[in-house]
Amino acid sequence: MTWDEMDDVIFDGTKNEVNNLKCPDCNTKVYIQYTAKWGALTYGCKKCGRVVKLCKAPEPNYISE
Numbered sequence: 001m002t003w004d005e006m007d008d009v010i011f012d013g014t015k016n017e018v019n020n021l022k023c024p025d026c027n028t029k030v031y032i033q034y035t036a037k038w039g040a041l042t043y044g045c046k047k048c049g050r051v052v053k054l055c056k057a058p059e060p061n062y063i064s065e
């Protein structure tokens with residue numbers, strides 16, 4: 001899985017799928033944080049230092065699951 005594909009899973013995947021996301025580069029568990037108030041979505045890999053930040057993002061599917 002690439003980081004681009006991961007974007008799709010974060011928004012449309014189930015909670016189980018999201019919890020099982022791993023960094024494509026080092027296989028470390030991906031962290032995800034969503035703040036509904038701002039629509040702020042942050043995810044990435046702490047080991048690689050990869051961080052993706054989105055503003056005004058729609059609520060990911062897994063949040064309301």
Ligand SMILES: [Zn+2]
Pocket residue numbers: 023024025026027028045046047048049
């Ligand atoms: Zn990584």
